[in-house]
Amino acid sequence: MSLLKRIMILCAFILAIVGFGSVSAANxxxxxxxxxxxxxxxxxxxxxxxxxxxxxxxxxSSMLKVTVNGKLKPDIQRRYAVNSSKVxxxxxxxxxxxxxxxxxxxxxxxxxxxxxxxxxxxxxxxxPDRVVLDIFNGGVSADTPNKRAGTHICVVxxxxxxxxxxxxxxxxxxxxxxxxxxxxxxxxxxxEKEITLPVSLKLRAIxxxxxxxxxxxxxxxxxxxxxxxxxxxxxxxxxDVAEKNKADLFISVHCxxxxxxxxxxxxxxxxxxxxxxxxxAENIQESxxxxxxxxxxxVREANFYVNKRCSMPGALVELLFLTNARxxxxxxxxxxxxxxxxxxxxxxxxxxxxxxxxx
Amino acid sequence: xxxxxKLTTALVIFCCLALVSxxxxxxxxxxxxxxxxxTDKNKKTQKxxxxxxxxxxxxxxxxxxxxxxxxxxxxxxxxxxxxTVKALVETLPxxxxxxxxxxxxxxxxxxxxxDGIATVNFSKEFTKKTEGEYASLMMVNAVVNTLTQYPEIKxxxxxxxxxxxxxxxxxxxxxxxxRNESFIKKVK
Numbered sequence: 001m002s003l004l005k006r007i008m009i010l011c012a013f014i015l016a017i018v019g020f021g022s023v024s025a026a027n028x029x030x031x032x033x034x035x036x037x038x039x040x041x042x043x044x045x046x047x048x049x050x051x052x053x054x055x056x057x058x059x060x061s062s063m064l065k066v067t068v069n070g071k072l073k074p075d076i077q078r079r080y081a082v083n084s085s086k087v088x089x090x091x092x093x094x095x096x097x098x099x100x101x102x103x104x105x106x107x108x109x110x111x112x113x114x115x116x117x118x119x120x121x122x123x124x125x126x127x128p129d130r131v132v133l134d135i136f137n138g139g140v141s142a143d144t145p146n147k148r149a150g151t152h153i154c155v156v157x158x159x160x161x162x163x164x165x166x167x168x169x170x171x172x173x174x175x176x177x178x179x180x181x182x183x184x185x186x187x188x189x190x191x192e193k194e195i196t197l198p199v200s201l202k203l204r205a206i207x208x209x210x211x212x213x214x215x216x217x218x219x220x221x222x223x224x225x226x227x228x229x230x231x232x233x234x235x236x237x238x239x240d241v242a243e244k245n246k247a248d249l250f251i252s253v254h255c256x257x258x259x260x261x262x263x264x265x266x267x268x269x270x271x272x273x274x275x276x277x278x279x280x281a282e283n284i285q286e287s288x289x290x291x292x293x294x295x296x297x298x299v300r301e302a303n304f305y306v307n308k309r310c311s312m313p314g315a316l317v318e319l320l321f322l323t324n325a326r327x328x329x330x331x332x333x334x335x336x337x338x339x340x341x342x343x344x345x346x347x348x349x350x351x352x353x354x355x356x357x358x359x
Numbered sequence: 360x361x362x363x364x365k366l367t368t369a370l371v372i373f374c375c376l377a378l379v380s381x382x383x384x385x386x387x388x389x390x391x392x393x394x395x396x397x398t399d400k401n402k403k404t405q406k407x408x409x410x411x412x413x414x415x416x417x418x419x420x421x422x423x424x425x426x427x428x429x430x431x432x433x434x435x436x437x438x439x440x441x442x443t444v445k446a447l448v449e450t451l452p453x454x455x456x457x458x459x460x461x462x463x464x465x466x467x468x469x470x471x472x473x474d475g476i477a478t479v480n481f482s483k484e485f486t487k488k489t490e491g492e493y494a495s496l497m498m499v500n501a502v503v504n505t506l507t508q509y510p511e512i513k514x515x516x517x518x519x520x521x522x523x524x525x526x527x528x529x530x531x532x533x534x535x536x537x538r539n540e541s542f543i544k545k546v547k
Binding site: 232235254301304308316318 | 419420421422423492493496514525526529530531532534535536537539541542
């Protein structure tokens with residue numbers, strides 16, 4: 001009898017785990033991972049997830065292991081050094097559709113000293129569903145107070161997304177330039193670099209009026225690294241401008257081209273390296289679509305070098321198609337350049353407004 | 360009596376583990392470990408079979424979404440990834456709404472799959488400059504989305520003549536790329 005029971009329990013246990021993995025983890029993705037210490041000295045680790053999912057914690061004397069049924073986005077950093085009284089380091093492991101968080105412990109942790117829970121999404125604050133692990137008194141010792149005390153979650157990077165557009169450091173990158181003209185219009189032969197620069201300069205003026213501190217990768221028709229640069233050097237030089245200026249936001253301005261001259265419209269690209277990039281792109285795209293009756297080619301994920309390599313959130317805007325006759329005309333006109341610049345600036349302001357109340 | 364109990368428990372655990380690992384193998388039938396499989400199975404893996412695959416093609420009208428072409432290609436279990444990329448790069452789509460935008464002369468030199476990452480080695484023609492960002496953006500996403508239809512491929516690394524490509528146009532290809540659904544037109 002007891003043998004039968006034992007076999008049944010064992011089988012049920014194994015089946016439960018298998019069933020678990022194949023059902024609920026299928027489509028969930030972990031889009032970001034942030035951690036920090038709040039003013040109560042709680043070490044909080046947060047997974048942004050695309051939909052509510054299961055997570056479980058396993059505690060041994062030397063390790064706390066949390067398994068989240070969601071696929072880890074490849075761009076998320078896997079290892080973090082942490083100054084904590086409880087935890088030696090923070091590591092993430094991707095295991096198929098699941099993600100395992102491993103926290104080697106400095107001292108034995110009681111089960112009452114941590115809490116694993118789920119926070120539902122908050123559309124108002126632009127927060128997705130989250131899986132949260134709190135380790136109480138897991139922060140640094142009291143003599144090194146947290147600089148951002150009072151914040152809900154301290155994100156490790158230096159950029160800021162809260163408190164509105166005023167005082168934000170924004171780097172603008174007029175695409176191409178110098179020896180690299182980019183694409184060109186089919187009617188007048190106007191080049192991409194001749195459009196991206198004036199639009200970016202107009203955008204700078206509007207952003208400065210809104211209170212932002214703007215830096216530019218170029219303000220004249222030139223290569224940013226130099227005429228002899230490799231593609232990597234040229235693009236990295238643009239990233240470097242943003243990093244040197246400790247930018248909170250990086251916006252690259254381009255124009256599109258297609259073999260089909262009927263194709264036209266706006267598209268905004270982002271790389272989801274932070275949890276804000278998509279929202280930046282969405283706000284800009286939404287605002288651009290208000291300029292005129294033009295095609296919406298959508299907000300799209302791409303692995304553009306400048307977006308991927310910058311540490312702060314950002315987007316790459318593809319302003320219309322130079323290969324489309326109507327759009328070439330719009331792109332060349334001073335009033336529509338102003339309109340697009342105003343729209344991008346408004347989109348950026350919207351992004352900061354939506355992040356306003358949350359740290 | 361007690362030792363019999365223990366033995367039975369051990370047996371049950373063993374059976375369950377065998378069951379679980381069996382399941383894992385079933386879900387990835389194309390990964391064969393040379394040396395560890397039976398000889399008759401090895402013979403089977405070398406056999407050419409017809410396989411229905413999806414090739415993501417670039418639309419002729421220049422619209423920004425890839426189009427899915429269904430095609431039956433001949434593969435062996437060992438070269439399914441290579442055969443699929445070759446079909447994508449070295450054949451023309453049947454439908455005139457689709458086109459092949461790989462630069463002239465681009466060849467697939469090899470494809471290997473390890474730890475969920477497919478490494479595709481193109482000939483040097485792959486990095487030829489194209490007009491505007493469209494062709495290279497679509498072409499790279501076509502390769503990545505075509506290969507990631509296989510459950511054993513999660514990411515794709517692209518090489519040219521055996522060398523890493525850091526930048527292609529505006530794109531960063533240094534790290535392996537994951538599937539990008541935003542380039543696939545949703546069927547309404």
